Amino acid sequence: MALPLFLPCAAGVEAWLAEEVQRVLPAAQVHTGRGGVGVDGDPIDVMALNLESRLAQRVLAEVASGPYQSEDDVYALARSVDWQQWITPEHTLRVDTTAHRSPLRSLNFAALRVKDAVCDLLREATGERPSVDTQQPDLQIVLHLGETHASLYVDTSGESLFKRGWREDKGDAPLKETLAAAMLAAAGWRGTPEEGGALHDPCCGSGTIAIEAAQIACGIAPGLKRRFAFERLLPFADADMRAQWQRLKSHAQSRIHASAVPIFASDVAFRMVDFARRNAQRAGVEPCIQFNGGDALERPAPPLPDGLRGTLMINPPYGERIDVAGKAARPSAQDRATPDDFFPRLSAHWKRAYTQHPAGWTAWVLSPDMKLPSSMRLKESRRVPMWNGPIECRLFRFDLVAGSAR
Ligand SMILES: C[S@@+](CC[C@H](N)C(=O)[O-])C[C@H]1O[C@@H](n2cnc3c(N)ncnc32)[C@H](O)[C@@H]1O
Structure with a gap:
């Protein structure tokens, strides 16, 4: 049929x-x-x-x-x-x-x-x-x-497919898993040294981008941890179909392998890092993500082998959904940063810390702010329209090579 x-x-x-x-x-x-x-x-x-x-x-x-x-x-x-x-x-x-x-x-x-x-x-x-x-x-x-x-x-799915079955710890503004996967697809990130290289999300929240990335890098099928509506419907109910379903799942299980690229996730909120780690555990990818706490405005770039490219991918904090934290949110007398400074400071940090790596870093930032490149004082090399629920966004690409500043 x-x-x-x-x-x-x-x-x-x-x-x-x-x-x-x-x-x-x-x-x-x-x-x-x-x-x-x-x-x-x-x-x-x-x-x-x-x-x-x-x-x-x-x-x-x-x-x-x-x-x-x-x-x-x-x-x-x-x-x-x-x-x-x-x-x-x-x-x-x-x-x-x-x-x-x-x-x-x-x-x-x-x-x-x-x-x-x-x-x-x-x-x-x-x-x-x-x-x-x-x-x-x-x-x-x-x-x-x-x-x-x-x-x-x-x-035939029942619960929407963005529910992969591993998320219990949510945090404040989690991305849908399908949107994180779309960001990775738009960036051509396939979890290999040739297609994507290393991945780093320095504002990881509950870990959605890093976990989706790690599952891709390890060949883990997104639906392995959940049930589907078709399992209760007659065309899928006879012994032959049940056996086919088991075969598909065992085949998917047998494809799982170690990641060939390193994946890094960090967040200024330790509670979030904890959430992300627990989600990664349930998603079966905790061992291949290096989690850390830390301010995205200060953390050094993760060290990579000379020949391996790096991809920064972030869904940063923004007004309507979640406040920035860390250095940008703690202005002192000498350091008059405000949350408005988050993006210029982030790009200044990237220009210092991410432009030395020989194979280069490429950053992808999801934002509803169409003027983000000018507030980051960076020229984007691509802008991809994407929707974060009802919020119209762009996924901006910035190539972080020496001289990438405007
Ligand atoms: C929109 S949320 C990210 C949500 C995440 N993509 C997910 O799916 O759960 C933004 C995150 O940035 C973090 N954050 C805010 N300021 C930061 C900073 N200065 N450095 C690192 N992380 C920061 C917040 O703690 C929050 O978890």
Whole structure:
């Protein structure tokens, strides 16, 4: 049973997600769309994508699509699906709706009609109907209403894929794992000496960037530590499919190797370093990250072998989300720094401490401040649009070579 699959992602991430999907399914035809990637896949492909994708928010399987004008058309569309292939009356379900220019007045009513269609179909076939569970349903159906077309998807992931299953200690403003992975993808950081080199996050917070990086460097599949909605659905339930799932996971387990590049993470708050270390432990990468406390404005660059390039990657503290700390936040009579000084001081420190290394350091900074390069007095060599939840950001690249200052 091959179905059209759609993997939604954050805006701007589509091209990297398409590359990732192609790596997971080398023979597949991958289509890059707005807000996600499409590909046809069977249940084994669905399992592999859930296990391996770092950039997708979820893996949706399209079960019906067609024109509609009214709630009755939506009901008819949902009735056209053979739901007995997916669930029994003992399963629970929930219907979520997304819409773009839908003419329908009530999206809730449209969702209700989908639920009615599933329940009616199963009751007519078996005499019993499944019930709704809004918290932990077995079957999550997504109804998408466009202007003239409606589509129905089965969500095979359940909890969003950014939840990898290792984060318990959060800190104040953690990045989503999918966004940290997108930053690394945008930087072309693949965890090898040739593609990326060493990685250093000097404002690591709960460690998301370093942990994602370490998992990439060690070949650890992002989904190895979590469960997925498909595990409870009928197309994945027979003995053969369960064995396939175990095989995929054992294969992923057997690919794990030591990192070929050093990864460093530090933060001025020791509590954060502690959080990050514990998260890394659960993610299976604690031994390959060197954690330290310390002020990003003062810490010397981590020592690297002459020929190994370094990548600095940071999601620095910024106004709306979290205050700066360390030297910039503790002005004294002689040292009149204010939090506003954080970025000029950071770049001054980088120019002193990170430009001596023969193979060079490249810095990538995620910020909502479009004028960040001028406040850092550095000229960016790239600016990549990215969204941190609702906050529009840029990922700026700065090449830290002697003379990189403006
Ligand atoms: C936006 S948070 C980073 C969140 C992180 N990416 C995560 O996923 O958890 C910014 C971090 O910068 C740290 N920080 C603030 N001032 C700093 C400084 N001067 N040196 C090092 N870290 C600092 C804060 O303690 C905070 O953990």
